[in-house]
Amino acid sequence: MKVDMNNATKERVTERLINEIRINQTIPIDKALALFSIGLQDLLVHLKTIASWGYTINNENSNLSFVSAPDALIDSEISFGLQTKLIGCKVVAFQSVASTNSTAQNLAEQGATEGTIVVSEKQTKGKGRFSRHWYSIEKKGIYCSIILRPNFNPEDAPGLSLMTAVAMADTCKQFTQASVQIKWPNDILLNSKKAAGILTELSAEKNKINHVIIGIGMNINHTTDDFHDEIKSTATSLSLESKTQINRVQFLQKFLVNFENYYMQYNQDRLTSILTKLRDYSSLIGTQIHLEYGNDIIDGKVLDINQDGALLLDCDGEIKTINSGEVTILKN
Ligand code: BTN
Numbered sequence: 001m002k003v004d005m006n007n008a009t010k011e012r013v014t015e016r017l018i019n020e021i022r023i024n025q026t027i028p029i030d031k032a033l034a035l036f037s038i039g040l041q042d043l044l045v046h047l048k049t050i051a052s053w054g055y056t057i058n059n060e061n062s063n064l065s066f067v068s069a070p071d072a073l074i075d076s077e078i079s080f081g082l083q084t085k086l087i088g089c090k091v092v093a094f095q096s097v098a099s100t101n102s103t104a105q106n107l108a109e110q111g112a113t114e115g116t117i118v119v120s121e122k123q124t125k126g127k128g129r130f131s132r133h134w135y136s137i138e139k140k141g142i143y144c145s146i147i148l149r150p151n152f153n154p155e156d157a158p159g160l161s162l163m164t165a166v167a168m169a170d171t172c173k174q175f176t177q178a179s180v181q182i183k184w185p186n187d188i189l190l191n192s193k194k195a196a197g198i199l200t201e202l203s204a205e206k207n208k209i210n211h212v213i214i215g216i217g218m219n220i221n222h223t224t225d226d227f228h229d230e231i232k233s234t235a236t237s238l239s240l241e242s243k244t245q246i247n248r249v250q251f252l253q254k255f256l257v258n259f260e261n262y263y264m265q266y267n268q269d270r271l272t273s274i275l276t277k278l279r280d281y282s283s284l285i286g287t288q289i290h291l292e293y294g295n296d297i298i299d300g301k302v303l304d305i306n307q308d309g310a311l312l313l314d315c316d317g318e319i320k321t322i323n324s325g326e327v328t329i330l331k332n
Helices: 007-024 029-035 040-052 075-079 100-109 159-173 238-242 248-269 272-281
Strands: 026-028 056-058 063-068 091-094 117-120 141-148 180-183 187-190 193-204 209-219 288-293 296-305 311-315 318-322 326-329
Touching: 007 026, 007 029, 007 040, 007 063, 007 075, 026 029, 029 040, 029 063, 040 056, 075 091, 075 248, 091 100, 100 117, 100 141, 100 193, 100 209, 141 248, 159 180, 159 187, 159 193, 159 209, 159 248, 159 272, 180 272, 193 238, 209 248, 248 272, 272 296, 288 311, 296 318
Parallel strands: 091 117
Antiparallel strands: 026 063, 056 063, 117 141, 141 209, 180 187, 187 193, 193 209, 288 296, 288 326, 296 311, 311 318
């Protein structure tokens, strides 16, 4: 009987074959044929696909092994060796999507479990804050959205952005000697230039969160030429600041571990345990800023970040508590 496999089924076999080779380091061709109930011709098709994804395959002595694996944001590479329990329990990976946040939103509405992540090598309609476009150049960055279903009240959700920023800042520190800062509320700066942004989207009822989507856009291997003119002077990448090519899969895996640890803490005590880190990473404390929030514009000096994650701003002697907004640092 001839079995006609559709593309999705074929791709699952390809991914499972990669996992088998990854886990066992080498597997006999006979065993692979038996394991997936396929013939030699089908196996060759899968190996061709695997090679097109960037793997170098060795098939000497009727055994399959990898000579090298790609830095590709595909399910099998991200999942292989990922040391988390919850975050990344399911990886949904694309070559191109409009926005990983929008895809994650749809999956969450269809019941995707907490910890599911959506990644893509490219976004055609990447969303930034304030309805801006997030340029998502192919295979250079990490464009990732995490689905969370926390049990706390909706008003505690905004702090997740700051928590994510701390997880991202810690991860950057593991890869670079550059100065790493958080520009409240959700930008990561490397040597004072923006390298990453976070877009948190909440779906909630009165007292209950349905789901939260945490979207992370991280510039990893971008060169200066990869940035559009309007952001060229203010944007950077991890690679530019560390002067070395970065393995995106390794970065993402380390970030997911940090994120999971902080998320567990956040579920216990919100921002309390990470407040010191948040203050240490802050690029704003002690500086004079210009802040736009809603229809208001104010200038003031940032005194502190409180345990709710709000900025304490000294506006000519009046102390204001600011929960959101867009900040410009004024030159002293
Ligand atoms: C910002 O700094 O304005 C936030 C940018 C967030 C971009 C990321 S990329 C992955 C995820 N999907 C999106 O459409 N946006 C976020």
